[in-house]
Amino acid sequence: MGHDSGKFDTNEDVSCLVPCPRALHFIFVSWPDLCPTPRRFLQTFYPPQLLHTPLLSLSATMSQVVATRSIHTSLTSGSAHHRLPTSLKAPTFASKVFPLQKNNPSKVRYRSCRLNARKSAPAEVVPVSPEDDSKIEEELRHLRGIQQLGDTAVEMWSKPTFRRKTKIVCTIGPSTNTREMIWKLAEAGMNVARMNMSHGDHASHQKVIDLVKEYNAQSKDNAIAIMLDTKGPEVRSGDLHQPILLTPGQEFTFTIHRGVGTADCVSVNYDDFVNDVEVGDMILVDGGMMSLMVKSKTEDSVKCEVVDGGELKSRRHLNVRGKSATLPSITDKDWDDIKFGVDNKVDFYAVSFVKDAQVVHELKNYLKSCDADIHVIVKIESADSIPNLHSIITASDGAMVARGDLGAELPIEEVPLLQEEIINICRSMGKAVIVATNMLESMIVHPTPTRAEVSDIAIAVREGSDAIMLSGETAHGKFPLKAVKVMHTVALRTEATIPVGQMPPNIGKVFKNHMSEMFAYHATMMSNTLGTSTVVFTRSGFMAILLSHYRPAGTIFAFTDEKRTQQRLALYQGVCPIYMKFSEDPEETFTRGLDLLQKQGMVKAGEEVALVQSGKQPIWRFQSTHNIQVRRVSIK
């Protein structure tokens, strides 16, 4: 169990990573008004002479810190009524602050007030130092009440899922495979629970699946998707009773005989290992944490010299730089695990080491033959997959940038470039895309991330990924809940700076021949122009996925009468999936949906929403084929 289990509180240090100086861009008050906590906060970042300059004297009370930050957040999340025009870029400190010297500060104050009055998203917390956290939280709770920042009803809804667009995948392992931790992860913002079939057995994975299903069954407004990640043809070292220390220059042997684990020899789980490697090859352990140069081979062993040493633990990844193993992508064990997934009705397979589209077709045909509605995410991690990226992704429902193995099979400097390319390909094809591995690696042992890790999350969000993934951080880390909260906060903050109305590159090409795509596109344009959320009713999830593809600035509220669809939609960017029984009367279904949103504080009376009546099985089919409307939420 992780160290932060039990201490969890959704309000606790949720926004510990929000870059503080940015908030100042929107805050305008005089220094003497400043209460002690924000005063200390400002002092931390700005020299006293700057803070005491009247014209620069920015905000002051924590209420303004909170309100202005929230405004910034609301620019792109939730209902989009109050967004700045698309052309406005996030202001620099200089451009926001120094022009004030020429302007009348009262004007600025007026603008700030107007923004405050129109704010819609709940506040973020700006911790100053650990001992200030509780004071700030107390102050914020009070201020939330005064300013009516967040409808208290919103508290009832699982806030992380509603407000953040980029979804979070958590790998479940020894730190998180209990009922308590699954619940806490879900409430902290997990959208997809991933089980890595390289570890554990069916009994342990069964327990996790049952727990997630139990959570989903009792949760009124939240659904967690289940992803089964195949082991694939990966090559791993064997189990060890205790880690082996490898020192540079030392001779070390890999043998295909099972069960060996001495100070200078360990088993590999793949008989053809000896045939696949050549003298001079570089073998990477755990994606390059250690490396060994092949010096000679025999029929059953590979003798190496340690180049970069370290601690070799049980079942570590072995890659040969620049080479993929000659194993099939789906091994016998994988087929066994896939069947286990069919029996348990998981939502997604993440298929390891896909090298061509053929294997995806094979899997899809198998799933069709057993009438299993499970989507296939291909893991791009093999050197051999790169020339076939387009055909592989075309055949699949989405892709995962599996940076661990990718960066071992290919030079690491290729990883960020491939990440961007894979995201772009997926975005242009309307497929889901997940960025994975090492995102908060240091949080496996530390309670806070490195700044580089924070930037990595921000980049993945900006590049347009549907989801970002945690691996060891949640599987066996000490701080699984904190890791999810950091991801949540960084994603939310980054999303608030993404300009509204960015469209995928295939715009105008695909939708011409496809009615639903055309309607998704135009509904997005309409909701972006009017600053509304989008409401869609979907049985298969198809229309909600299409809408997500166009990335409308407002939330996509996707109502479905299928629990499986609700779960699956949890992966898609910007989609808030909601389960609701549909009535025979579409108008009644729509009214019921809006009532539910209003009750939860997701939309307010008088607010407009874009209503999409389209898709493969639209609830309005008997009335009309396709249709987009703007409806005003009625006042009860």
Ligand SMILES: Nc1ncnc2c1ncn2[C@@H]1O[C@H](COP(=O)(O)OP(=O)(O)O)[C@@H](O)[C@H]1O
């Ligand atoms: N079901 C599990 N049982 C035990 N340990 C697990 C499990 N899932 C993940 N882990 C641990 O978490 C680590 C990180 O998870 P992940 O990145 O999915 O695995 P890997 O990098 O080994 O493919 C694994 O190396 C393993 O030590």
Ligand SMILES: C=C(OP(=O)(O)O)C(=O)O
């Ligand atoms: C996600 C990855 O796969 P796995 O965790 O199965 O090694 C990876 O290699 O980055």
